[in-house]
Amino acid sequence: MTLNRRNFLRTTLSGAALAIGGTTIAACSSKPGQQSATLAGEKSACDSNYNPKAELKLSFQEWTPPGDSLNEKLDYMEKLGIVGIEPSGKGLSGRVDEFKQALNGRNIKVSAICAGFDGFILSTDPAIRKQCMDTMKEIIAAAGELGSTGVIIVPAFNGQVPALPHTMETRDFLCEQFNEMGTFAAQHGTTVIFEPLNRKECFYLRQVADAASICRDINNPGVRCMGDFWHMTAEETSDMGAFISGGEYLQHVHVASRKRRSMPGEDGEADNYVNGFKGLKMIGYNKYVSFECGCQGDRNVVLPAAVKLLREQWEEA
Numbered sequence: 001m002t003l004n005r006r007n008f009l010r011t012t013l014s015g016a017a018l019a020i021g022g023t024t025i026a027a028c029s030s031k032p033g034q035q036s037a038t039l040a041g042e043k044s045a046c047d048s049n050y051n052p053k054a055e056l057k058l059s060f061q062e063w064t065p066p067g068d069s070l071n072e073k074l075d076y077m078e079k080l081g082i083v084g085i086e087p088s089g090k091g092l093s094g095r096v097d098e099f100k101q102a103l104n105g106r107n108i109k110v111s112a113i114c115a116g117f118d119g120f121i122l123s124t125d126p127a128i129r130k131q132c133m134d135t136m137k138e139i140i141a142a143a144g145e146l147g148s149t150g151v152i153i154v155p156a157f158n159g160q161v162p163a164l165p166h167t168m169e170t171r172d173f174l175c176e177q178f179n180e181m182g183t184f185a186a187q188h189g190t191t192v193i194f195e196p197l198n199r200k201e202c203f204y205l206r207q208v209a210d211a212a213s214i215c216r217d218i219n220n221p222g223v224r225c226m227g228d229f230w231h232m233t234a235e236e237t238s239d240m241g242a243f244i245s246g247g248e249y250l251q252h253v254h255v256a257s258r259k260r261r262s263m264p265g266e267d268g269e270a271d272n273y274v275n276g277f278k279g280l281k282m283i284g285y286n287k288y289v290s291f292e293c294g295c296q297g298d299r300n301v302v303l304p305a306a307v308k309l310l311r312e313q314w315e316e317a
């Protein structure tokens with residue numbers, strides 16, 4: 001582009017507009033107490049982290065709440081306003097009616113299905129890969145019947161050997177396999193969800209951005225990804241950045257305390273999710289944030305406290 005007067009003006013004016021835009025965003029988001037033309041506490045388009053679609057929908061894995069039966073657990077969850085339950089995929093196809101009956105008339109839905117398949121998709125052995133594909137399809141069909149957002153899968157835990165090497169060819173192969181699985185999932189009204197883990201559990205896939213980039217390359221509505229705050233603590237440089245990079249592909253979130261993978265709040269000051277929640281708000285995230293954690297204290301005390309803490313931090317974000 002030759003820099004004649006017209007181009008010069010266009011360039012500098014757009015620069016000024018960007019600068020103005022930048023200043024506006026900075027002014028709107030700098031301090032929580034700072035208000036512009038809106039009433040105190042009211043959210044506006046001026047808040048850079050405000051997206052009207054964003055909503056905190058909390059979910060528990062099935063074994064998280066106290067209770068001797070599924071119904072007792074759901075009763076407990078209802079009292080806390082928990083709106084999602086995350087069962088394991090193990091044996092799920094035999095439990096579809098049990099879940100449908102227990103959830104009937106409640107304000108709780110199946111959030112996601114946590115793994116539960118056999119084999120692994122990056123095995124060097126075609127029979128083990130087939131085991132993974134076949135058992136995943138059985139779980140996916142059950143997940144679809146239950147209206148789940150998806151079935152969580154890890155391509156290969158570190159202990160699952162021998163595995164295909166971490167090369168470009170393997171990535172292409174992974175994309176092919178997930179395209180098949182994703183198409184099957186979409187036909188059943190659900191998805192498969194890549195979960196990045198920390199390096200001690202799965203060196204192959206560690207960051208939300210990498211999982212999202214694989215989803216983008218596969219380009220299949222049945223293939224999505226998630227972030228787990230526990231793993232993100234070790235692998236991400238920014239919770240907010242990680243979730244923003246997940247963008248439209250982000251289908252699920254796991255949460256735990258950040259030092260011992262216990263109930264949020266049991267690790268004190270370390271249990272800060274505000275930056276991550278800001279990222280979720282920015283992308284208009286309205287799927288589930290699901291507890292995947294142990295418990296140090298009395299479950300009846302620390303669970304309600306954890307729920308309260310997360311709700312407060314979501315408000316703060």
Ligand code: LER
Pocket residue numbers: 114115152153154195197201228254292
């Ligand atoms: C494993 O650490 C994990 O986070 C699970 O959600 C894997 O499916």
Ligand code: MN
Pocket residue numbers: 195228254292
């Ligand atoms: Mn997880």
